Amino acid sequence: MTEEKKQDLVEISELLSVPHKFATGPTMGRFLSEIRDHKRIVANKCPKCGRTQLPPRIVCAACHVQVDDWIELAPRGEITSYDVTYVPTLNPLTGKMREVPYTTASILLDGGDTTFMHFLDVTDPKKLKIGMRCEAVFAPDGERQGRVTDIVHFHVITE
Amino acid sequence: MAERVGIVAVAQTKFEPRKWKERFQEMVWEVVKDVREQTGLGHGPGQIDNAVTCSDDFFDCRTISDAPIGDLVGAHYGPEEKAASDGLQAVFYAAACVASGHSEITLVAGHCKESQSDRNMITHCAFDPIFSRQVGLDYLNAAALQARMYCECFGVKPEAVARAVVRDRKHGLLNPKAQVQKAVTIEQVLNSPLVCDPLREMDIYPSSDGAVALIVAKESRAKKLCKQPVWILGAGNCYDAHYLGDRKLWQSASLKFAAKRAYNMAGIKHAKKELDLLELSAGYSYEELLFLEALGICNPGKAGNYIMSGATDLGGELPVNTSGGKLCGNPLIISGLARAAECVIQLRGEAGRRQVAGAKVALAHGATGPAGQHHSVMILSNK
Numbered sequence: 001m002t003e004e005k006k007q008d009l010v011e012i013s014e015l016l017s018v019p020h021k022f023a024t025g026p027t028m029g030r031f032l033s034e035i036r037d038h039k040r041i042v043a044n045k046c047p048k049c050g051r052t053q054l055p056p057r058i059v060c061a062a063c064h065v066q067v068d069d070w071i072e073l074a075p076r077g078e079i080t081s082y083d084v085t086y087v088p089t090l091n092p093l094t095g096k097m098r099e100v101p102y103t104t105a106s107i108l109l110d111g112g113d114t115t116f117m118h119f120l121d122v123t124d125p126k127k128l129k130i131g132m133r134c135e136a137v138f139a140p141d142g143e144r145q146g147r148v149t150d151i152v153h154f155h156v157i158t159e
Numbered sequence: 160m161a162e163r164v165g166i167v168a169v170a171q172t173k174f175e176p177r178k179w180k181e182r183f184q185e186m187v188w189e190v191v192k193d194v195r196e197q198t199g200l201g202h203g204p205g206q207i208d209n210a211v212t213c214s215d216d217f218f219d220c221r222t223i224s225d226a227p228i229g230d231l232v233g234a235h236y237g238p239e240e241k242a243a244s245d246g247l248q249a250v251f252y253a254a255a256c257v258a259s260g261h262s263e264i265t266l267v268a269g270h271c272k273e274s275q276s277d278r279n280m281i282t283h284c285a286f287d288p289i290f291s292r293q294v295g296l297d298y299l300n301a302a303a304l305q306a307r308m309y310c311e312c313f314g315v316k317p318e319a320v321a322r323a324v325v326r327d328r329k330h331g332l333l334n335p336k337a338q339v340q341k342a343v344t345i346e347q348v349l350n351s352p353l354v355c356d357p358l359r360e361m362d363i364y365p366s367s368d369g370a371v372a373l374i375v376a377k378e379s380r381a382k383k384l385c386k387q388p389v390w391i392l393g394a395g396n397c398y399d400a401h402y403l404g405d406r407k408l409w410q411s412a413s414l415k416f417a418a419k420r421a422y423n424m425a426g427i428k429h430a431k432k433e434l435d436l437l438e439l440s441a442g443y444s445y446e447e448l449l450f451l452e453a454l455g456i457c458n459p460g461k462a463g464n465y466i467m468s469g470a471t472d473l474g475g476e477l478p479v480n481t482s483g484g485k486l487c488g489n490p491l492i493i494s495g496l497a498r499a500a501e502c503v504i505q506l507r508g509e510a511g512r513r514q515v516a517g518a519k520v521a522l523a524h525g526a527t528g529p530a531g532q533h534h535s536v537m538i539l540s541n542k
Contacts, residue, residue, distance in 0.1 A: 009179070009180055011179065014220070016220060020288070022288055022289055024289055028289055028290070032289075053402075053405070054404060055287075055289075055290045055402065061400060061401075061405070080308065081304045081305070081307045081308040081311075081408065082304070082307065083300060083303030083304050083306075083307060083355050083356055083357070083358070084353075084355070084356040085299075085300065085303075085354075085355045085356075086352075086353050086354060086355065086356065087354045087355070089277070089279040089280070089283075089297070090277060090279075090280055091295065092280050092283060092284070092292075093292065093293065098295060102295070104294065104295065104296065104300050104303075104304065105304075106304050106308070106403070106404060106408075114402065114404040114405045115403075115404035116404060117291060117294055117296055117304075117403060117404060118294050119294060119295075125356045125357075130307070130308070130311050147293055148289070148290055148293040148294060149293050149294070
């Protein structure tokens with residue numbers, strides 16, 4: 001590359017903010033409305049292999065058949081992995097930096113086959129272990145909007 | 160029988176944290192010009208008659224990110240298609256174009272300027288907006304969950320994971336195109352700042368800008384275009400589940416399947432004995448172990464010991480990432496392309512101080528998606 005003239009190098013900044021509106025459809029919609037209206041976590045169950053899918057999906061990925069059976073899972077389960085984020089990143093949903101540290105966990109709800117990723121209320125990794133139990137903490141009645149974040153976080157419990 | 164398909168030229172930019180003097184088009188031109196000069200080829204019938212590119216709409220901040228480089232790859236009134244996953248898939252598509260007779264000579268060009276945006280925000284957008292984005296998942300988070308699950312499942316020691324970083328950094332010192340040129344010790348890796356526990360700064364590939372190009376040709380043309388074509392003996396790819404919670408994160412079922420397809424096609428029966436070197440797209444330290452196991456080089460949970468023994472160092476039994484790997488820095492989406500380029504350089508005996516003596520068969524690996532969701536494997540040889 002030839003030696004560039006400094007005045008020829010221009011830098012342009014842009015903040016692209018594109019509004020989106022996502023239809024949930026009836027499958028994901030049922031999952032979200034059960035949380036909003038009844039504080040219930042539901043999955044659907046493959047009629048062929050019996051595997052439950054969380055979030056519920058239109059077909060079973062393994063059997064390639066449509067899934068119409070529903071099952072309620074316990075709002076508590078086992079932590080199968082977790083991480084603690086220390087370096088703040090921008091939350092694209094709010095445009096604000098996330099508060100750190102925060103803990104993300106993979107949670108196998110009782111009665112389920114696939115894990116749920118959500119926040120945990122314990123942020124010291126020394127106080128956490130794979131296999132610990134946790135329970136969903138729902139937003140108060142009247143404040144739930146049909147979002148995964150209607151579960152505020154999972155609370156680590158001792159049973 | 161269809162003619163074999165060979166790679167006849169490769170070029171890569173130096174990988175850098177921020178190429179502020181160049182637009183991505185200039186990065187692409189640097190490598191396309193290079194492979195054209197190596198082969199004396201132009202574009203059009205009888206010359207480069209097809210192009211497959213690789214880039215990312217979100218990093219380039221436009222839909223159809225290949226459109227603005229069409230003129231640079233001969234796609235102005237010419238055919239071009241984009242691979243929107245790892246760059247090794249672009250090589251796979253190019254090889255398929257040539258093997259099918261659609262093209263005689265195909266140009267592959269991949270670029271990515273991670274510095275144009277924020278990697279965590281971009282990879283966040285790979286997740287389901289309704290279910291997973293709401294709880295803040297991005298590739299780093301997914302990798303940290305997988306790292307913990309893998310290490311706990313097999314009792315893998317942090318030192319063994321750090322040793323993979325030490326190896327890649329050592330190799331990177333010998334590669335003038337590598338971004339990070341600094342050796343580290345196991346202690347330095349283990350004492351680098353925690354970013355997303357259990358992952359530390361040195362466990363994570365640095366943000367990177369760069370481009371890679373190569374030319375793929377059918378056998379009869381390939382032999383006239385360069386002294387030593389590198390033949391594509393086999394390729395395979397496989398997806399794992401979209402939702403992270405469906406996956407058994409302590410293993411890599413999809414890489415195992417992709418490898419099996421590639422090995423079968425190439426006639427490889429004992430990968431560990433028959434391969435002379437491997438180039439892995441591990442963006443996070445622990446993946447260096449996990450991927451070796453999925454490729455059948457080590458039993459589950461045993462790759463750490465193998466790496467600790469020095470077997471994967473240059474001069475060892477089976478060198479891994481002589482280029483310095485992705486951990487020494489190259490952009491997310493073109494990692495597999497950079498891996499293939501290194502394999503070609505090695506198999507042509509042009510790797511200089513990092514040359515694997517007598518290398519005949521190499522494995523290039525590419526990965527896309529959170530926690531290594533999609534994998535591509537390619538077996539390359541100079542015989």
